[in-house]
Amino acid sequence: MLENRFLLLGLTFFLALKPCFSRAPYATRISCGARDDVRSSPANTFWYRDFAYTGGIPGNATRPSFITPMLSTLRIFPLTEGPENCYNINRIPHGHYLVRIFFGLVLEPSFDDEPLFDVSVEGTLAYSLQSGWSNHDDERAFFEALIFLKDGTASLCFHSTGHGDPAILAIEILQIDNRAYYFGKGYGQGMIFRTDRRLSCGAQGPKYGVDYSADSWGGDRFWNSIPTFGQGSDRVISTKNTIKETSQSPNFYPEALYQTALISIDSQPDLAYTMDVEPTRNYSLWLHFAEIDPSVTGAGQRVFDVLLNGDVVFQDVDIYARAGDIDSALVLNTTVAVSGRTLTITLHPTKGTHAIINAIELFELVLAESKTLPDEIRTLQKLKSALGLPLRFGWNGDPCVPQQHPWSGVDCQYDRTLKKHVIAGLGLDNQGLRGFLPSDISRLQHLQSINLSGNGITGPIPASLGTITSMETVDLSFNFFDGSIPENLGRLTSLRLLNLNSNSLKGKVPDTLAGRLLHGASFNFTDNAGLCGIPGLPTCGTHLSAGAEVGIGIGACLAFLLIVTGSVCWWKRWQNILQTPRMAARDAPYAKARTQFNRLQMSRQSSHENNSRAATEEEPSLLCLINPSASRFDVINTS
Missing domain, CATH: 1.20.5 (Single alpha-helices involved in coiled-coils or other helix-helix interfaces)
Structure with missing residues (x-):
């Protein structure tokens, strides 16, 4: 009973995890320039509309190759919109991806109209279109790379080289197994696998993974066909037998890939194939074998060496012995440094008379460049908006990488401590800029020089500029900066040159800046009518x-x-x-009555005194008649 419970618990746990194992890989396909979602023949493939990913303009497309998806629109990036244009695709789960970009043509261009440009992935220059690419029905019609995307975004940029405007037909981002194409030490650590070619030996035509009914976790890979290595040196063999050890993790190679092969002939026992490659590059080579020749029934009947440019890299290869059976897949992988422009693969029999091969994959190993500090990229984007930078500047993607295409007006340095690029200088003088200088400029903490002279920039000089301790040169002359000079500019101990002349600044030059003159710094404050306080400027008595x-x-x-x-x-x-x-x-009646009463009292007192004097001095007596209705006293002599 207890065992049954554990069995049931284990089965429940497995069923709970099964969706995680069987889920479909993430996939995004964009039909560039399309205003609506579309589906393409023959596999009814779904493509998202092109909305809010990038700039450029939509246009009608002409397919340059029959292997190009059957889509009718593309996106063009005129040089007038800047030398760098990027598709920025967000919300991509962390993982390993096959990224494919199909190039397009506008109508039927002449040779002179064939666009030639560079392609970068996540800031790393990964491919350059070569002249004549539009005249070949092969891998030159698209770019493909295997890359780990770790920050939820994919940045795919197109850099003009002066020959035509980049035109992109479609973009695919297809998730693959995280250990796909594992090659050993250093795998997944800053390395991009650029697909140089995939060849299905003896196949009758090129096919995608969907045509082979391949597992979607392998990516919808394109396999070109190569019916012969040439010069009558081989013949095609095939089988309908089931091939073992195929469609398995991590690479999920389709079974049909091993059902055809090229085999050498008696007169030419060596089987050799030469490929054109870029010089001084490192390549990862993957060779596919299956013993499908019915004449071989056991080990030791076919043994050969594999040589690359004459050097033995695999010795005494016995497909039957290594794969463990007939009709069983075997894959050999090696990394090779190529100094010249060709890579020759030679299969040299050491036992038996024939060599055999089913498929070849070749990848260029591209060392991913270190990106710029994300905070500094965001600051430059804000600066681009605040200053109204013209479209011709571009300023899309990463400002410092690829190093072959830095942003115009931006100087970069690599910081070994941070293992990132940082912004060391801005040179945007005499570019007709408007707008203002944002306070966010202080986030460029590695800035050593800034030159914005000869523009039409307005507003105050941000005080935050004085917090960039590495600053050595500041030239803001011939603009319309106003307000006062920030006090903390004098705290820039590394400052050697400060040009603020020909602006609308006012107030006293900070004493901290004046003190810097004693340390050999060169300042220019002229042609600012409101400035004062140092020799050459008005005194601050009236200012x-x-x-x-x-x-x-x-x-x-x-x-x-x-x-x-x-x-x-x-x-x-x-x-x-x-x-x-x-x-x-x-109040007059009341006042008059009071006056009469007071006078009466005075009169009586006066009469009494007079009568007393009359009695003693025998003077004539006076009679004071009071008329209550009058306002005066009437005095009568009674003597």
Whole structure:
């Protein structure tokens, strides 16, 4: 019972994991220039519309090769839009991918209209189109590479070389097994496998993986056919027998690939094939074998050496012995450094009379370049927007790589500590720029020089510029910068040249900057009508600093408010004073009565005193008659 429970638990766990193992690989196919999703014949392949990936303009396409997908549109990148144009494809799961780019032609171009340009993947120059590519029905109609994508994006860029405008018909990004084409030490560590060619020996025509009913985890690989190595040196053999050890992880080679082969003949026992390659490059070679010759029934009946440019790389190869049976696949892989322009594969029999081969794969090993710090790339993109950089500058992709195509006006350095490229200089003088210099410029912490002279840039000089401690040269002359000079520019101890002349700056030159003059720095502040404070500029007696001007302005506002408040108070007091007589006039009867009463009292007192004097001095007496209705006293002499 307990064993059954464990068995049931194990089965449940397996069923839970099964979707993870059987899920379909990630795939994105883009029909460049298409306004709607489309499907192409003959396999009814689905292609996404081309929306929000890049710039350029859509156009009608002419297929340059019969192996090109049957799509009717493409995207053109005119040189007027810049020398670098990129497809930036996001939300790609971490993994190993086959990336394929199909080139296109606009209508039927003459030879002079055939576009020639460079292709980079994730900042690494991986391919250059050669003249005449559009006249061949082979791998030259597209670019293909195997690469690990680790940051959720794929950047595919096209760099103009001055011969025609790049035109892209379609893009495929197909997930493959993470250990596909494993070659040993260094695998997956900054290496791109560029497909040079895939050859199915003895096949009657080129085929894609879908034509072979191949497993989708191998990628929809293209296999060109090679019916003979030439000069009557071989013959084709084939079988319909089942081939063992095929369609297996990690490479998922299709069975049909091993059902045809080329075999040498009696008169020429060596089987040799010569390929044109790029000189001084490293290549990964994959050779495919299966013992499908019915005349071989056991080990030791066919043994041969494999030579590359005359050097033995595999000795005494016995397909039956190594694969373990007839009709069983065997794959041999080696890495070879090629100094010349050709690579010759020779199969030399050492036992028996014939050599045999089923397929050949050749990849160029391209060392991936170190990218630029992502934060500095984002800062340059903000700078591009703030300054209104013209389209002709491009500024797409990575500013420092590929090193053959850096961004115009950008100087780069490789930082061995960070193992990344950094921005060391900006030279954008006399380019007709407008806009402003953003404060984000301070994120370019490795910047040593900046030259924006001779443009029409407005606004203040960002104070954050003074935080870039590595800065040595700053030239912002002949622009329209305004405001004051940031104080912390004087903290740039490495500063050797500062040109701020011919702008609209004002205020006092910071003392910290003036002190830098004593350390051999060269400054130019002329033609700024509002600047003062150092020799060659007006004194600051009549030219106040910006802070002083602000203080005076605030003081003036306060004084004005006090004057207005005092005036209002005085006016109200004066109004009160003016209203007092009016109030007295309203109270007049009461005031008169009071006056008469007071005078009567005074009169009586006076009469009493006079009578007393009359009695003693015998003076005439006076009679004071009071008329209540009168406002005066009537005095009568009674003597």
